[in-house]
Amino acid sequence: MKRPKLKKASKRITCSKRYKIQKKVREHNRKLKKEAGKKGVGKRAKKDPGVPNIAPFKDEVLREAGERKLKIEEEKEKNRLEKIEQRAKRKLEKDVSTSETEKPKAKRARLDKVHKDERELAKKSAHNRYTKQFLCSEINKIIDTADVILEVLDARDPLGYRCPQLEEAVLTSPGNKKLVLVLTKIDLVPQENVDSWIRRLEQEFPVVAFKASTQIVDKTVQEKKKRLPDAVLDKSRAALSSGNLCLLGLLESFLATSKEESILKVGVLGFPNVGKSSLVNTMKGIRACPAGVKRGITKTTQDVFILKNLKLYDSPGLVASPSNPPASLALRSLRVEDGEDNMLEAVKTLLKQCDKVQVMLQYNVPDFRNSLEFLALFAKKRGYLAKGGVVNMERSATAFLDDWTGAKLSYHSRVENLSLPPYLSDAVVTENKSGWNLNKLKTGNAATLRGVKFPNKASSISVISKGPTAGLLNATDLPNPAPLPQDKDVEKEVEEPEQVEETKELQKTDEELQKTSDKELQKTSDKNKGNKVQFKLGPVDISLSTVKTDDAYDFNTDFK
CATH class of the missing domain: 1.10.1580 (Conserved Hypothetical Protein Ylqf; Chain: A; domain 2)
Incomplete structure (x- = not known):
């Protein structure tokens, strides 16, 4: 207890408390000594008595003991020398690295450039693996292996995302393969436009309306969320999916009606960024394939088991022909x-x-x-x-x-009633639709459309569709790079109406600039008449051949 007028409290305690502490300390020390005695820690090491004189072969035993001792000392010395060498080697490497950093800046810049070129070359060699020929071979493998092909189309422009070469290759390949059209991203198109496109495409192939979930996570992340007691279900527009149950039921019904009871192999094909990997992830329920806004993420084929007897093949995007618009x-x-x-x-x-x-x-x-x-x-x-x-x-x-x-902007294209392509006859259409439960598909699409929130037609951009996009399935069809024309007048582009108007405006501005330049030349000539030395200015070349008529900033038209 601290008494008044004292800086520190007194250390005095009662005798009973002091004796109790001393007793506890003695018991603690006695306990430690007892445990040390059991372990043999506190015992004095016994002295080596040596080899007695009456022991037989005393000299040989002493000689072996001496040799063993020398061997142990040699090993210790060897380890010591090895440590010294390693220490010297590390010091030398450190000195070399410091000397490189102390080199002149120009030399270091050259070395950095060499290393950068090596990295770029390695990256280019790795990128060359995924050439157009490689992508075509991957797509052909899926066509040969799969029993059913799902051609994924963007609902914003379904006709433009169709590939006639792919459809013809699937329908003409041996094995009686089936082709199904899947309309993805239906939540970005007005409902009337989706209904019209489904009715239009149903005349040729079975059509499935689909809306993939873009918030699919890995299996480990899902397990972590399950452990949380207050886990909130994500019901945002991006997390919800529609049409996966309809597509799964359609494939299961086709598998039940088919004679073979083996695994049903389904290939997912389409152009880049149409939603193939997102469709596979939504069907699986976890992030089994990489997907994102960046184009061309999927480079190789990946197979994913949805059920024990149902397997989907995620594929890279189709290669488009340069002859397209x-x-x-x-x-x-x-x-x-x-x-x-x-x-x-x-x-x-x-x-x-x-x-x-x-x-x-x-x-x-x-x-x-x-x-x-x-x-x-x-x-x-x-x-x-x-x-x-x-x-x-x-x-x-x-x-x-x-x-x-990506799956963000809402735009739509007008539905067009076109005639059937040459590879699609009435007999081919009927044969392709056989084996599918079309009534169940129709009810499933209706349920899918009821569960999706569609945008208003006034908030959607109207786009003119250019028709089906031609694709390349064989490496031999890839065009060779055409040589550049040496003469500029060999190929003349057709001027559009906008370019004609721009050229007219440029002609007007050229005439005005020519007049002003003539006036300035006249003024300078009047001023310099009295001087001895006169400079004659050459004509200014402001012809249309030196003017670019693109949409970039033009000095003659925009500067006043």
Whole structure:
């Protein structure tokens, strides 16, 4: 207890408490000594008595003991020398690394460039594995192996995502293979447009309406969520899926009616970014295949068991033919993915296929004159600005293309009543539909459409469809790169109406600039009449041959 007027409390205690502490300490020490005696720790080491004189073969025993002792000492010395060598080696490596860092900057830059080139070469060699020939071979393997082919179509442009070469190869291949059309991303299209497309495509093949879930996670993540007591069920629009039960029931009914009782092999084919991997993940219930907004994630074939007797094959995207219209290639960003086209050109082509007012309302941007101005406004709206407030055009174009190829932007194409292609006759259509429970499929599609929230037609962009997209299934069909024309006048492009108007405006501005330049030349000549030395200015070349008529910023027309 601390007494008043004292800095520290007193250490005095009662005698009973002090004796009790001493007793506890003695008992504790006695316990420790007893445990040490049991283990033999506290016992004194016994002295070696040596070899007695009366022992037989005393000299031999002593000699063996001495040899054993020398051997132990030699091993210790050897280990010591090895440690010294290793220490010296590490020190030498450290000195070499420090000397490299102390080299001149130019030499270090050259070494860094060499290492960078080696890394790029290794990356390029790994990328060359997934060439167009390799992708074509993977798709042909699936066509040969699978019993049923699911051609996945984007509901926003189903006709444009159809591949006639794929359909003909499936229907003409041996084995009586079946073809089913799957309309994905139906939640991005107005309901009337989806109903019309289903009725239109049902005339040729069985059609399944499908909406995949984009929030599928790995199996380990699902198990962790199950352990949580207060786990909340995700009911967001991206997490919900529709049509998976209908598709699973359709495949099970076909398996039940088929004569063979083996495993039903189903191949999932389609163009890139149409939703093939998302369909497989939704059917499986876990993230079995990699999927994302980036185009061309799936490079090889992957088989996933949905049931014991049902297996799906996830495949890479179909290779599009370069002979397709530029609008079809730009809508799927196929030329951008192959590196054959610039992102800005793809954006320009896409904007020409849409109504400007609908694009302005969809992205909430003011009126724009060309694609570059639209990308600038779009970048400011999204905040894609670099240091100093400079617009990042590349990031803006990438985000715009991702909206069109990913499951985000709502657009739709008009339903067209076309005649059957040559490879589809009435007998082929009837044979392909045999074995399917079409009544069950119709009720399943109706239930799927009732469970999906569709966008309003006024908020969806109307796009002109360019028809089916031609694909390549054989490596021999791949075109060779055409040589570049040496003469500029060999191939002349046809001018569009917009380009004609731009050239007229440029001609007017050229005439005005020519007049102003003539006036300035006259003034300078009047001023320099009295001087001894006079300079004669040559004519200014402002002809249309030096002016570019694309949608980029033009100095003559925009600067006043």
